[in-house]
Amino acid sequence: MGVSKKISLTVFGLIMAAGALMWLIQLWRGLILTDMNNAYSWGLYVSALAFFVGNAAGGLVLSSMIYLFGVTALKPFARIGALCAFANVAAAMLIVLPDLGRPFRVLNLLLHPQIMSPLVWDVIVLNLYAGLSLIYLYLLMLPDLAARTGILKKITLPVKDPAGFSDTWARRLAPFSLVAAVGIHVVTAWIFATQGARGWWHTAVMAPDFVAAALASGTAVVMLVAVLCYGTADKFQSAFRIMAIFIATAFFIHIFLMYNDFVIHAWYGTDHARETLAITLQEYGLAHAFEVLAPLAGVVLLLNARVRKTMSGIMAGCLLIIAGIFIHRILLMPAAFNQMPLTLAPLGSQHTLWSVPIASGRYAPPAETFVSHHSYFPTLVEILIFAGVLSFVCALILVAVHQLPVVKEG
Amino acid sequence: MRRGMVIDLEKCIGCRSCAVACKQHNAQPAGSWWNRVVTPGSDRHLTASTPENLYFLPIHCQHCNNAPCVKVCPVGATYQTDDGTVLIDFERCIGCRYCMAACPYGVRQFNWESSKDGMQRYEYQNNYTYGYPDPFRLDGRLVYSPVRIKGVVEKCHFCAHYQAQGLDPACVRACPGKARHVGDLDDPDSRVSQMIRQMNGFTLLPEKGTRPNVYYLPPKRKEV
Numbered sequence: 001m002g003v004s005k006k007i008s009l010t011v012f013g014l015i016m017a018a019g020a021l022m023w024l025i026q027l028w029r030g031l032i033l034t035d036m037n038n039a040y041s042w043g044l045y046v047s048a049l050a051f052f053v054g055n056a057a058g059g060l061v062l063s064s065m066i067y068l069f070g071v072t073a074l075k076p077f078a079r080i081g082a083l084c085a086f087a088n089v090a091a092a093m094l095i096v097l098p099d100l101g102r103p104f105r106v107l108n109l110l111l112h113p114q115i116m117s118p119l120v121w122d123v124i125v126l127n128l129y130a131g132l133s134l135i136y137l138y139l140l141m142l143p144d145l146a147a148r149t150g151i152l153k154k155i156t157l158p159v160k161d162p163a164g165f166s167d168t169w170a171r172r173l174a175p176f177s178l179v180a181a182v183g184i185h186v187v188t189a190w191i192f193a194t195q196g197a198r199g200w201w202h203t204a205v206m207a208p209d210f211v212a213a214a215l216a217s218g219t220a221v222v223m224l225v226a227v228l229c230y231g232t233a234d235k236f237q238s239a240f241r242i243m244a245i246f247i248a249t250a251f252f253i254h255i256f257l258m259y260n261d262f263v264i265h266a267w268y269g270t271d272h273a274r275e276t277l278a279i280t281l282q283e284y285g286l287a288h289a290f291e292v293l294a295p296l297a298g299v300v301l302l303l304n305a306r307v308r309k310t311m312s313g314i315m316a317g318c319l320l321i322i323a324g325i326f327i328h329r330i331l332l333m334p335a336a337f338n339q340m341p342l343t344l345a346p347l348g349s350q351h352t353l354w355s356v357p358i359a360s361g362r363y364a365p366p367a368e369t370f371v372s373h374h375s376y377f378p379t380l381v382e383i384l385i386f387a388g389v390l391s392f393v394c395a396l397i398l399v400a401v402h403q404l405p406v407v408k409e410g
Numbered sequence: 411m412r413r414g415m416v417i418d419l420e421k422c423i424g425c426r427s428c429a430v431a432c433k434q435h436n437a438q439p440a441g442s443w444w445n446r447v448v449t450p451g452s453d454r455h456l457t458a459s460t461p462e463n464l465y466f467l468p469i470h471c472q473h474c475n476n477a478p479c480v481k482v483c484p485v486g487a488t489y490q491t492d493d494g495t496v497l498i499d500f501e502r503c504i505g506c507r508y509c510m511a512a513c514p515y516g517v518r519q520f521n522w523e524s525s526k527d528g529m530q531r532y533e534y535q536n537n538y539t540y541g542y543p544d545p546f547r548l549d550g551r552l553v554y555s556p557v558r559i560k561g562v563v564e565k566c567h568f569c570a571h572y573q574a575q576g577l578d579p580a581c582v583r584a585c586p587g588k589a590r591h592v593g594d595l596d597d598p599d600s601r602v603s604q605m606i607r608q609m610n611g612f613t614l615l616p617e618k619g620t621r622p623n624v625y626y627l628p629p630k631r632k633e634v
């Protein structure tokens with residue numbers, strides 16, 4: 001392992017340790033250490049769940065493209081894809097734990113699962129997806145495992161023709177992984193989209209939009225790791241081109257679905273829709289500009305063949321896309337929670353709508369007891385826990401690339 | 411039997427006794443309010459938003475028939491009893507707060523910290539205690555406890571502990587305006603059913619399809 005890798009690993013390790021420490025403190029004191037309150041009850045952690053689930057898309061979609069549609073140019077990146085899928089879906093499950101008030105009761109999900117709850121569906125599909133991406137990774141590495149020593153050799157399946165076996169099974173599993181890859185986004189989107197109380201979420205466009213945004217950011221994640229592992233040699237250029245086109249298409253579909261929804265709601269102009277749109281486009285106008293313009297810049301970069309020949313160009317393009325989609329996930333919350341579902345027209349008052357405030361549940365002398373608006377900003381505890389999980393993704397990928405036959409030499 | 415409540419807005423004087431009684435009887439942690447009384451249209455309680463327009467609206471769990479909070483709860487901690495009351499099992503809840511996102515009425519309260527820490531933060535005097543002193547289990551499930559642990563969600567439980575003793579909920583007994591009534595909504599001859607029929611009972615947010623078991627009677631005239 002080179003010096004730069006060692007330094008990165010140390011940094012990731014330190015951030016993970018800081019995140020773990022923060023979680024311990026949060027376990028001890030409670031979620032009072034976050035900036036959430038009774039009226040604004042989900043924040044960075046749940047946004048991060050959506051973000052990581054999205055990032056997990058790329059991997060298995062790429063693999064299934066190779067084996068279902070014969071896009072062989074992507075084949076060198078198939079293992080990286082499966083690895084990224086696993087790392088991100090693991091992170092998605094991990095970031096839910098600090099969001100739970102009583103994380104040690106998480107076993108109740110197994111003991112008393114309620115089949116009507118979209119959260120239960122999500123736990124099921126995320127676990128399936130994690131398992132599937134691990135199996136995929138193993139299958140794809142199989143031809144090279146036998147040559148290794150120690151534990152890797154021991155877990156090698158004794159088949160006559162490992163390469164052929166790997167290929168056959170990867171092809172057989174491809175349809176399932178495509179369904180699973182789409183499934184985790186649809187079900188994660190349903191957690192939100194089923195909620196009639198929250199106008200911002202309650203739209204049929206959420207699930208398809210979730211898939212589109214995920215395919216953009218998920219593929220960008222794989223592309224980023226691929227360029228870091230393989231560089232920009234000529235033989236990979238066709239793969240990068242395909243990925244860039246794929247990301248661009250997914251991103252433009254995402255933009256189309258999002259604005260299509262905005263236009264329809266803005267045109268009819270119910271008070272609820274006007275309020276949620278005002279929160280997103282005015283109060284969070286800068287963030288909204290970023291969620292659109294940053295990935296747009298990233299897509300423009302990646303679509304340029306000259307840029308794709310440079311390491312820094314590809315990295316910048318992918319990071320812009322990932323960052324933009326991250327802000328998109330952050331913006332899931334403000335318009336959902338700052339528009340009070342219980343908004344009514346007071347009897348006898350014409351043309352007024354009034355939001356019924358909610359007891360914040362947290363005491364601060366200058367603050368109001370009952371609130372109907374909260375400018376949420378994550379606390380240091382929330383940010384460090386999120387950063388810890390993000391570092392976990394990076395460290396896991398780094399270690400796996402180093403220890404496992406993920407990157408083919410030569 | 412479908413247990414329901416009728417709140418007569420004509421009779422409500424906005425005194426907030428119900429909110430206070432609810433908080434005290436149910437040992438609600440500092441900062442938590444299962445029951446709140448608002449003055450619609452006005453930023454200040456008891457202040458007319460426009461001249462000749464003053465009425466009060468007490469709001470707590472509406473004990474919805476089609477309760478989104480019950481449907482989202484991944485572990486069945488929030489559940490509905492046979493009489494339609496929506497309860498929370500304090501020992502089952504994992505604190506995911508999905509139910510808080512799902513409830514359209516903003517009545518669910520989370521224990522962001524332990525009630526002991528909360529009392530200190532609010533500078534309650536040492537050893538001050540309040541609330542019904544015994545835990546209450548319904549069919550073995552802990553639906554009320556005087557001491558709260560951090561990390562679980564709570565809300566109005568229709569005073570299940572008092573119902574077991576044949577008593578009305580604390581808010582009903584405390585209401586000096588006699589604005590609150592409980593009874594069987596399935597029985598067309600019950601007092602509550604008759605009131606709803608005869609006095610144009612309505613529910614909050616009917617467009618959300620939650621079908622609450624809490625009804626309101628419109629005020630005939632608004633106090634000035």
Ligand code: SF4
Pocket residue numbers: 470471472473474477478479480496512513514515516517518565620
């Ligand atoms: S008012 Fe809210 S908490 Fe009560 S039953 Fe309805 S959805 Fe659930």
Ligand code: SF4
Pocket residue numbers: 482483484485486487488498502503504505506507508509510562563
């Ligand atoms: S916070 Fe508790 S009661 Fe609410 S949905 Fe989660 S487990 Fe159920």
Ligand code: SF4
Pocket residue numbers: 417421422423424425426427428429447466468584585586587588589590
């Ligand atoms: S106690 Fe009765 S009169 Fe007073 S606010 Fe509550 S419902 Fe109204």
